[in-house]
Amino acid sequence: MKYADEFRDGGRAAALIAEIGRLLAQGAAARRRPVRIMEVCGGHTHAIFRYGIEGMLPDALELIHGPGCPVCVLPIGIVDDCVALAERPGVILATFGDAMRVPGSAKSLLQAKADGADVRMVYSPLDALALAHRNPEREIVFFAIGFETTMPATALTIRRAAAERIGNFSVFCNHITIVPAIKAVLDSPDMRLDGFLGPGHVAMVVGAAPFHFVAEYYRRPLVIAGFEPLDILQSIWMVVKQIAEGRCQVENQYARTVPERGNAAALRAVTDVYELREFFEWRGLGSIDHSGVRIRERYAAFDAARKFALPHARIADPRSCQCGEVLKGVIKPWQCKVFGSACTPDHPQGALMVSSEGACAAYYQYAGLRRSQAGAA
Amino acid sequence: MCLGIPGRIVALDDAEAALATVDVCGVQRQVNLLCVIDDEHPFDACLGDWVLVHVGFAMSRIDDAEAQRTLALLAELGDSDVG
Numbered sequence A: 001m002k003y004a005d006e007f008r009d010g011g012r013a014a015a016l017i018a019e020i021g022r023l024l025a026q027g028a029a030a031r032r033r034p035v036r037i038m039e040v041c042g043g044h045t046h047a048i049f050r051y052g053i054e055g056m057l058p059d060a061l062e063l064i065h066g067p068g069c070p071v072c073v074l075p076i077g078i079v080d081d082c083v084a085l086a087e088r089p090g091v092i093l094a095t096f097g098d099a100m101r102v103p104g105s106a107k108s109l110l111q112a113k114a115d116g117a118d119v120r121m122v123y124s125p126l127d128a129l130a131l132a133h134r135n136p137e138r139e140i141v142f143f144a145i146g147f148e149t150t151m152p153a154t155a156l157t158i159r160r161a162a163a164e165r166i167g168n169f170s171v172f173c174n175h176i177t178i179v180p181a182i183k184a185v186l187d188s189p190d191m192r193l194d195g196f197l198g199p200g201h202v203a204m205v206v207g208a209a210p211f212h213f214v215a216e217y218y219r220r221p222l223v224i225a226g227f228e229p230l231d232i233l234q235s236i237w238m239v240v241k242q243i244a245e246g247r248c249q250v251e252n253q254y255a256r257t258v259p260e261r262g263n264a265a266a267l268r269a270v271t272d273v274y275e276l277r278e279f280f281e282w283r284g285l286g287s288i289d290h291s292g293v294r295i296r297e298r299y300a301a302f303d304a305a306r307k308f309a310l311p312h313a314r315i316a317d318p319r320s321c322q323c324g325e326v327l328k329g330v331i332k333p334w335q336c337k338v339f340g341s342a343c344t345p346d347h348p349q350g351a352l353m354v355s356s357e358g359a360c361a362a363y364y365q366y367a368g369l370r371r372s373q374a375g376a377a
Numbered sequence B: 001m002c003l004g005i006p007g008r009i010v011a012l013d014d015a016e017a018a019l020a021t022v023d024v025c026g027v028q029r030q031v032n033l034l035c036v037i038d039d040e041h042p043f044d045a046c047l048g049d050w051v052l053v054h055v056g057f058a059m060s061r062i063d064d065a066e067a068q069r070t071l072a073l074l075a076e077l078g079d080s081d082v083g
């Protein structure tokens, strides 16, 4: 596959890893602990495990798997709202596959479906709009999640529905923005990070500018990274090189896809359809100011939160679950008390076990670590 | 969730709705081009473009010159290591 295979070459990977090791060795004596780099985006977490990148890296480097998986940070209360919507007579609830398995307080959307609710998996919000065309007697609700990458797709679908004057389509909007979450992670007192891999597909929409505060204010290097193995290794090398040279900059490794200024058309659609929420509740991280968007008044007819009465209950994360500590990189997934025992991909307790972009599911699937082994270590 | 896959535009289907067919690893599906077209690069000019596809929308036109630059940099690193 073009633009993929060229970025998977094993020889080049070995050269990069050697170079990363050489740079790390330079500053090792003064540092006395591994360099910690957070990959913010769940897509990177997934690729890192899929290609076994973590195991190839020198011990002097530690990757911390960040909060950038929209499924993993969905609060229980929102899943419950969704289940309530799905169980309303006449409603078809459409959403992405990953969102269906996130546990709510009583059930997930998948369980609601097994109990008789009409829940459909779609690939695109446009597929949900097509459902509305095909089922004029039903109410179609699209459960919208995702970061800036996904926001424009939902916004353009809402605009299309408005232009077509569709009356039986609405969106339960739970889009969130990654930048305030990076700030929350940097402000967290139990966190020591030396640099970041920036989320490539978010940057493709918003551009590089929103990440400058990381370098300028927090004095940490950030490299906007692609998703193939060589992209990730080259980005790690770029971060390590900045550290070795005492620089803090925002660099763009993924320039083939990420224009410096982002995507103007996508940003126009986003600004037209959404406004910032004062705060948004993240599973594991708590409330983060200005970290979510809602649908503007002018598109109120397509806003499921206005159209239907929702329970809007706020439900605390289960006590046994340590997703928040994993998300912040304070503990490794296998250090969670229920990892691999009460919490597995088939029976997830926390959302990090649901999606293959969640650190726990990624460890479970690819690292082959079970709690018994980890406990012995 | 933020997964994006490179694909090539192989047919222009509906100019009004900005829909085109994209080939992603031999699988064809319809995607919306609204985020990758403007006055300078209108819908009709998109045939053959490589784009990054995310949830049914083309979100970026892949810049081949930049891809080659990244690959050249990688090649350089590899060579300097051997030499």
Ligand code: SF4
Pocket (backbone or CB within 6 Å): A320, A321, A322, A323, A324, A326, A333, A336, A337, A338, A339, A340, A343, A348, A349, A350, A351, A352, A353, A354, A360
């Ligand atoms: S093992 Fe399960 S409960 Fe524990 S942190 Fe991971 S997802 Fe959360």
